[in-house]
Amino acid sequence: MLKLKFLIPLIAFFVLVVLLFAGLSNDPRRVPSPLVGKPAPAFELPRLSDPSVTFKPQVLLGKVWALNIWASWCGGCRTEHPVLNELARQDLISIIGFDYKDTNDQAQAWLNQYGNPYRLVVTDQKGTVGFDYGVYGVPETFFIDKKGIIRYKHIGPISYKDLTEKIIPLIKELKAES
Amino acid sequence: MRAFTFLFVLVIAGLQLNLAHARVEFREFDKPEVEARYNKLVDELRCLVCQNQNLKGSNSDLAKDMRNKVFEMISAGKTNKEIVDYMVARYGDFVLYKPPFKPMTLMLWLGPLLFFIIALISVIRIVKQRNKADSIEELSEEEHKRAQALLNKGDSQ
Numbered sequence: 001m002l003k004l005k006f007l008i009p010l011i012a013f014f015v016l017v018v019l020l021f022a023g024l025s026n027d028p029r030r031v032p033s034p035l036v037g038k039p040a041p042a043f044e045l046p047r048l049s050d051p052s053v054t055f056k057p058q059v060l061l062g063k064v065w066a067l068n069i070w071a072s073w074c075g076g077c078r079t080e081h082p083v084l085n086e087l088a089r090q091d092l093i094s095i096i097g098f099d100y101k102d103t104n105d106q107a108q109a110w111l112n113q114y115g116n117p118y119r120l121v122v123t124d125q126k127g128t129v130g131f132d133y134g135v136y137g138v139p140e141t142f143f144i145d146k147k148g149i150i151r152y153k154h155i156g157p158i159s160y161k162d163l164t165e166k167i168i169p170l171i172k173e174l175k176a177e178s
Numbered sequence: 179m180r181a182f183t184f185l186f187v188l189v190i191a192g193l194q195l196n197l198a199h200a201r202v203e204f205r206e207f208d209k210p211e212v213e214a215r216y217n218k219l220v221d222e223l224r225c226l227v228c229q230n231q232n233l234k235g236s237n238s239d240l241a242k243d244m245r246n247k248v249f250e251m252i253s254a255g256k257t258n259k260e261i262v263d264y265m266v267a268r269y270g271d272f273v274l275y276k277p278p279f280k281p282m283t284l285m286l287w288l289g290p291l292l293f294f295i296i297a298l299i300s301v302i303r304i305v306k307q308r309n310k311a312d313s314i315e316e317l318s319e320e321e322h323k324r325a326q327a328l329l330n331k332g333d334s335q
Contacts, residue, residue, distance in 0.1 A: 033270060
């Protein structure tokens with residue numbers, strides 16, 4: 001019964017099953033960013049603490065830093081916030097908060113309640129800069145190296161597992177670069 | 179009672195029509211070519227949030243921003259290619275509702291065709307084999323007599 005012509009449909013079926021499960025395990029919401037490996041888009045945005053003062057990311061050249069896109073209306077941001085607080089506690093890098101399509105009052109109240117891991121917070125109320133960064137869902141976090149190149153984009157909340165297994169090793173690696 | 183049911187169905191059907199063409203903003207176009215370009219682009223770009231919808235059909239906030247951007251860029255004199263490239267540079271190939279014909283997407287485009295051809299070949303071969311099995315060879319005179327003898331022997335026992 002093990003004739004080749006009977007085996008071929010069976011093998012083809014198994015190949016299809018493998019492909020199906022590989023496909024099902026992919027999360028379609030995690031769209032890979034074309035910005036990884038490219039310079040972080042320049043911008044100038046007002047600061048949450050004092051909207052008359054602006055911030056430009058150029059000042060962080062020579063340092064490894066993270067840009068965390070968040071908002072007070074975002075549930076996932078609430079979930080990941082303790083992890084960000086922990087990262088800030090470890091004092092490895094500066095985390096810049098990017099308040100996306102939010103109001104200043106609500107953002108500030110949110111930080112007062114849940115803690116502030118950010119070196120500073122910029123506000124993008126209209127989402128125009130977010131557009132340049134390819135933001136489509138909050139939270140998203142970009143990790144930028146000393147040369148200002150985006151090296152990794154984390155889509156969705158950062159878990160403790162992500163932090164210890166992926167993020168912190170990456171930060172250490174980027175910091176070791178010249 | 180019948181009239182009421184009919185009316186009810188009509189209303190529900192009418193509501194479905196609205197949802198299919200849901201659009202959150204009303205836009206003024208000064209030229210029909212601009213409107214045509216806008217509609218084409220908004221049809222071919224995907225909403226990253228509601229990923230199975232194009233920009234035309236999606237109600238999400240991001241889709242609204244992207245539609246505004248498309249309109250802005252058309253008004254600024256950008257070509258269709260420039261607008262699409264702008265979106266792809268920020269959101270990746272996934273923003274194209276129709277996947278581009280690239281080495282990576284080759285399997286996506288050719289895969290179904292390949293499977294169909296394989297299936298067609300297999301079916302042809304199976305049918306041919308079956309036809310072969312169906313054709314009965316004629317027995318020669320001698321073989322016919324032998325067969326008859328054997329059958330008679332079987333009957334008498």
